[in-house]
Amino acid sequence: MTRKEILGKTFELINDYQSSVASGEKSVINYHQPHQLKDKIDLKLPSKAGNYDNLFSDIEKYMKHSVHTSHKQFLNQLYSGENLPALIGEFITALTNTSMYTYEVAPLATLIEKELINKMCRIAGFTDGGGTFTTGGSNANMLAMMSARNKLLPDIKKNGLMGAQTLAVFVSDQSHYSFDTAANILGIGSDHVYKIKSDSHGRMLIEDLVKAIETSLIKGETPFFIAATAGTTLLGAFDPLDEIAEIAQNYKIWMHVDGSFGGSIILSTKYKYLFNGIERADSFTWNPHKLMNVPLIASVLLVKEKDRLLKNLTNLDTDYIYHDNDVQEYNLGKQS
Numbered sequence: 039m040t041r042k043e044i045l046g047k048t049f050e051l052i053n054d055y056q057s058s059v060a061s062g063e064k065s066v067i068n069y070h071q072p073h074q075l076k077d078k079i080d081l082k083l084p085s086k087a088g089n090y091d092n093l094f095s096d097i098e099k100y101m102k103h104s105v106h107t108s109h110k111q112f113l114n115q116l117y118s119g120e121n122l123p124a125l126i127g128e129f130i131t132a133l134t135n136t137s138m139y140t141y142e143v144a145p146l147a148t149l150i151e152k153e154l155i156n157k158m159c160r161i162a163g164f165t166d167g168g169g170t171f172t173t174g175g176s177n178a179n180m181l182a183m184m185s186a187r188n189k190l191l192p193d194i195k196k197n198g199l200m201g202a203q204t205l206a207v208f209v210s211d212q213s214h215y216s217f218d219t220a221a222n223i224l225g226i227g228s229d230h231v232y233k234i235k236s237d238s239h240g241r242m243l244i245e246d247l248v249k250a251i252e253t254s255l256i257k258g259e260t261p262f263f264i265a266a267t268a269g270t271t272l273l274g275a276f277d278p279l280d281e282i283a284e285i286a287q288n289y290k291i292w293m294h295v296d297g298s299f300g301g302s303i304i305l306s307t308k309y310k311y312l313f314n315g316i317e318r319a320d321s322f323t324w325n326p327h328k329l330m331n332v333p334l335i336a337s338v339l340l341v342k343e344k345d346r347l348l349k350n351l352t353n354l355d356t357d358y359i360y361h362d363n364d365v366q367e368y369n370l371g372k373q374s
């Protein structure tokens with residue numbers, strides 16, 4: 039088979055898959071227990087190289103036994119649907135296969151990322167903001183917490199946490215578990231993540247937030263990070279951003295907005311009011327891969343201060359890759 043025939047056959051399989059899922063002809067899932075699936079499919083690596091016919095047959099089996107997440111009845115996770123231009127973008131990304139560390143290796147991709155970050159910042163009301171694409175909302179939340187920690191204690195990058203003060207984080211009891219994970223990774227500890235009660239709609243209760251901050255201060259801790267949620271995982275609730283911003287400002291605490299799920303609603307003229315006050319936040323996680331049907335993973339962390347990630351995340355010995363040249367500000371890897 040020629041390369042053209044191989045690619046032609048591949049796209050034929052892709053088109054058949056997408057069309058039959060979109061038309062509803064296929065069910066969402068063809069479920070088997072693990073042992074049944076293992077019996078059906080030979081997973082052993084062959085000792086000899088196969089040919090393209092073997093590959094196409096394997097692809098067909100893989101497609102058959104995948105959950106059809108673009109099916110209109112797929113509601114299991116917080117993403118679904120099909121976005122054809124984005125899918126094509128995904129193919130081109132794989133084809134051009136580049137990392138995003140330096141302008142040298144990803145010239146146009148770098149400019150596209152910077153333009154997207156600027157545009158998304160402007161939408162969030164971060165007039166001189168910055169940011170980075172991440173490997174998911176959990177990672178973006180962690181980078182936001184790390185940025186807040188390193189802004190407060192800049193020496194931590196060099197000295198580590200030994201002897202550092204006890205830091206405290208505030209999230210609602212409906213917040214995503216990634217904040218516990220982040221507190222664990224960043225040495226803050228989940229005992230210092232205060233879970234503020236929420237109302238019957240799942241929105242953080244402001245009086246309880248103030249009480250928790252006061253309690254933490256009495257214990258001698260340093261409150262440094264409040265994460266509001268814009269679209270909670272279970273109820274889709276929006277915390278009152280403006281009221282939380284007021285408190286964050288009064289206590290000089292970094293305010294983060296986790297819009298992993300609901301962030302894209304900021305584009306809706308009807309529901310944009312749910313984001314009132316976001317321009318007062320320090321950072322914002324937004325996952326186009328959830329409500330915008332963009333293929334996994336499309337996730338971004340936006341920060342209000344343009345150079346904040348660069349200041350807080352850069353490591354020291356990177357001369358081998360980041361040369362002193364006139365495109366430094368285009369080398370995105372330093373802030374991711």
Ligand SMILES: Cc1ncc(COP(=O)(O)O)c(C=O)c1O
Pocket residue numbers: 116173174175176177213214216267269270271296297298299325337
């Ligand atoms: C509110 C919220 N935050 C964070 C996340 C984590 O996002 P990701 O799956 O992209 O890591 C989710 C995932 O569902 C979420 O609902």
